[in-house]
Structures are given as structure tokens and as C-alpha cells.
Amino acid sequence: MPHSTAFAEKYGPWAVVIGGSDGIGSAFAVELAHRGINSVLVARTESTLDQAAREIRSGNPGIEVRTVAVDLSSADGARAVISATQGLDVGTLVYNVGSEPNYGNFIDHDWEMLEGRLHRNLVSKARLVHHFAGLMAPRGRGALVLMGSIAGFGGSPGFALYASSKAFSHALGEGLWVELAQRGVDVITPVVGQTNTPTMVNAYGSVDGAAEPADIAREALDQVGNGPMWIEGKVRQLVADRIAMDPAQRATMIGERTARMASGNSMGVS
Numbered sequence: 001m002p003h004s005t006a007f008a009e010k011y012g013p014w015a016v017v018i019g020g021s022d023g024i025g026s027a028f029a030v031e032l033a034h035r036g037i038n039s040v041l042v043a044r045t046e047s048t049l050d051q052a053a054r055e056i057r058s059g060n061p062g063i064e065v066r067t068v069a070v071d072l073s074s075a076d077g078a079r080a081v082i083s084a085t086q087g088l089d090v091g092t093l094v095y096n097v098g099s100e101p102n103y104g105n106f107i108d109h110d111w112e113m114l115e116g117r118l119h120r121n122l123v124s125k126a127r128l129v130h131h132f133a134g135l136m137a138p139r140g141r142g143a144l145v146l147m148g149s150i151a152g153f154g155g156s157p158g159f160a161l162y163a164s165s166k167a168f169s170h171a172l173g174e175g176l177w178v179e180l181a182q183r184g185v186d187v188i189t190p191v192v193g194q195t196n197t198p199t200m201v202n203a204y205g206s207v208d209g210a211a212e213p214a215d216i217a218r219e220a221l222d223q224v225g226n227g228p229m230w231i232e233g234k235v236r237q238l239v240a241d242r243i244a245m246d247p248a249q250r251a252t253m254i255g256e257r258t259a260r261m262a263s264g265n266s267m268g269v270s
């Protein structure tokens with residue numbers, strides 16, 4: 001059986017890709033299409049969703065792509081995704097969205113912005129994982145891909161809520177990996193460092209040595225059955241160093257790095 005057929009039988013016929021219109025999310029949808037899986041792309045902007053869908057369809061004859069324009073920062077965003085995907089056999093959920101383009105101290109951000117991030121990165125994620133994993137488990141197959149980050153391995157001055165939402169993703173994925181293994185559902189949390197995506201490049205500029213979305217998507221899907229975590233090669237040593245560090249030193253060091261990144265002077269891939 002060709003590799004892509006076995007993959008599609010286990011993780012298809014449909015994937016839902018949250019934040020699927022650009023960056024790492026659209027790369028996931030392209031890679032899933034190469035492996036024979038149709039996608040529902042979810043993002044806020046209809047025009048970029050339509051463009052991403054057109055590109056995937058034209059490069060992958062026979063693959064279907066649907067789009068759902070919805071804001072996962074809102075309290076009813078997840079419900080809209082659930083109703084738009086009713087009746088589809090969803091074998092993969094990629095909860096990709098999560099990057100933070102707004103650097104700044106926690107108390108200086110508007111509460112409305114922070115509350116939206118809590119919905120987008122935690123509440124909507126938990127709701128959709130609960131819904132789709134609940135459908136996968138009785139079928140005895142499927143996959144959850146919950147994007148993580150090196151930022152989840154320490155407090156991050158300037159990105160405090162973002163970093164804590166990534167730690168949430170890691171811990172959620174790890175716990176569910178055990179719970180769902182008994183039900184035939186694979187769980188993976190890909191941990192990546194700086195990656196050249198529109199969100200990050202527009203906010204902070206491009207970074208030499210940053211990863212490429214297509215590589216992240218391909219390698220993460222190659223590792224989907226080897227959870228609970230896949231750490232991208234460029235950041236493996238940085239993750240080990242952060243785990244080993246004294247928390248006070250770690251937070252100070254990360255604060256210096258994030259300040260450099262926010263000023264467009266990033267020195268590395270973390």
C-alpha cells in the first residue's frame with residue numbers, strides 16, 4: 001500500500017486546519033493534500049482562505065478543500081466550526097493558530113485583546129479538541145496536531161500570555177496522548193522556534209536561519225504517530241537548555257531575547 005494511502009486511511013478523509021490560510025497552517029494543508037487528505041481551512045479572512053484553497057486544489061487534483069471564515073477569538077467561534085463541519089468524517093485536527101504579533105507587557109495590553117487570545121489559544125482549542133477527538137475515538141483512529149513552541153518552556157517577558165498558552169498546549173497534548181492512545185487516536189505537539197511565516201515576518205522581520213513552514217509541516221506529520229512531542233531539530237538543544245536553567249535566569253535571558261526580537265534585532269531561531 002503506498003505511504004500516502006495508508007496515511008489517508010488512518011488520518012483522513014478530512015482534516016480541519018485551524019489557522020489554515022497561511023504560514024505553518026497552510027503548509028499543513030498542502031502536506032495533508034500530498035498525502036491524500038481533504039481539508040477544511042479555518043481563518044478570519046475570506047480572501048486569503050479562498051486563495052489558499054485554490055492553490056491546494058490546483059496542485060492536488062482530486063483533493064477537496066472547503067473554507068470557513070470565523071474568528072476563534074470570539075466566544076462562539078468554535079461552535080461555528082463545529083456546525084460548519086457537521087457530517088464530515090474528520091480524521092485530523094490541526095490546531096495551528098497561535099502566534100503573537102503584539103509584543104508588550106501584560107498589563108499594558110487591552111483586556112479585550114488578552115481575552116480574545118485566551119479564547120483563540122486555550123478555550124476554542126480545548127473545545128475543538130474535545131469535539132473532534134470525541135468523534136475520532138469511537139472510530140478508533142485519527143490525529144490531533146496541537147502546535148507548540150519553544151516559548152512554552154519558560155516565562156516570556158513581553159509575551160507572557162503567549163508563552164503560557166504554549167505551555168498549555170504541551171501539557172494538554174501530553175495528557176491526551178496517553179488518554180487517546182487507548183482509543184487509537186494519535187496526538188502530537190510540534191515544538192518549533194522562529195519560522196518564516198507571514199505573521200512573524202510582518203511583525204518582527206525575517207530571521208536568518210529560521211525554519212520554513214513546509215519543512216515543519218512535513219516533519220511534524222512524519223512524526224504524528226510518535227508523540228506526544230516532536231521538537232524541531234534547530235531548537236532541540238535550546239529546549240534542553242531551558243528545561244535545565246534556573247527559572248529566574250531563564251526568564252531574564254528570555255526577556256532579553258524577546259526584546260531584541262521585538263526591536264527587529266533577533267539573533268537566533270528561538
Ligand SMILES: NC(=O)c1ccc[n+]([C@@H]2O[C@H](COP(=O)([O-])OP(=O)(O)OC[C@H]3O[C@@H](n4cnc5c(N)ncnc54)[C@H](OP(=O)(O)O)[C@@H]3O)[C@@H](O)[C@H]2O)c1
Nearest residue numbers: 019021022023024043044045072098099149194195197199
Ligand atoms: N512562526 C513562528 O516563528 C513560530 C514559532 C514558534 C511557534 N509557532 C507556532 O506555530 C503556529 C503557527 O504560527 P504562524 O506563525 O504560522 O501564524 P499564526 O498567526 O499563528 O497563524 C496564522 C493563521 O491563523 C489565522 N488566524 C489568525 N488569527 C485567527 C483567529 N483569531 N481566528 C481564526 N484564525 C486566525 C490566520 O488567518 P487570518 O489572519 O485571516 O485569520 C492564518 O491562517 C502557532 O501556534 C505558533 O505559536 C510559530
